[in-house]
Amino acid sequence: MTDRKYAEMLTPDNAVLAMIDHQTGLMVGLGDEHPTVLKNNILGLINTAKAVDLPSVITASMPQGPNGPVMPEIPEILGSEVVEREGEINAWDSIAFKNAIEATGRKKIIMAGIVTDVCLLFPALSAVAEGYDVYAVIDASGTWNKTVQEVTMHRLTQAGVKVTTWASVLAELMNDWRHPHGDALGRVLAEHTTKYGYVMNSHFAK
Template sequence: MSKFSEVLTPDNAVLAMIDHQTGLLVSCADEHPLVVKNNIQGLCNMAKTLGLPSVVTASLADGPNGPIMPEITKILGDKVINREGEINAWHSSEFKSAIEATGRKKIIMAGIVTDVCLMFPALSAVEEGYDVYAVIDASATWNKTVQQASIHRLTQAGVKVTTWASVLAEIMSDWRSDKGMELGQVLADHTTSYNYVMNSYFARS
């Protein structure tokens, strides 16, 4: 089966959250910071609901980049791989080993900033045979021009550029699945429009 048609499942994917650090987030302007934060929380809560393995990493956490957003560690736990200096997280043996240890070849990946922290490890992982889903709306960068340039380069390399809600729907697959309603609630909690859908449903129940 082509990797372009094989879908995400709770058993074949790992979540990688790369450099979502407070010092980097404040400089991002391609989307409102509150929207980005909400999308990041939605993605993390999806992974927690499904019990997906997750790998969180930071670059120079004691320096200007700052620590990982507390919203992420609150959901996924306090384990963070603090890289010694590698800009490309894939060049960190600890990060790469953590991904390999899951035995999963599909990586749901998000990072700040998009054109460096997300793009470089995504390209490296694809080169080594991984199927990478770059969650563009749970990532952020300096402006829309940089975001668009990053999307072009990612897609040219075979990375699947996607959104967190699309990932959730793909991995849920069926509302009748064991986690269907829980995932629906995650979607409602982090998207205004679907919150109204769920409210309407429960009002009729």
């Protein structure tokens, strides 16, 4: 029988967003997505969370070092403080980060991280091992090249992590255009998607 926790859909009331190590020093070396596209995807994801008042946890690995600070738009939009890790590579090993997730009381974690094969992969595996239902948002994460991305997605799915995209997360959270957050989420789509954004902009122009 399928575990009902894993079959249950995302809602604004059962999930938490974790943004892991979207740091300027890491982002300059990414090669699996165009930088402009990746930034747009990240903004789409965090604005989705903001539109539905989703709790969020932001973390950074030694931001005073070569990894640099977190992309400034992330804490500005989410309104959350950055959990600065002292040296743990796996964010799940940080007591402060893990406590912040646990404090929400939610078992579904929408996760994005840079780089995908370390900063996203390791905490996703650790959280799943402790019974969390993890959604790895691949297009709001980034790594060195497509090969590394593809290998990482295989390992994530083998462990039971749900590999997804930010627009899919938005649609799952909305569930119905008549949802109280439907209009706000539609505007996120209009601003941060390309072809469907034209559809939404046309609709809002009526």
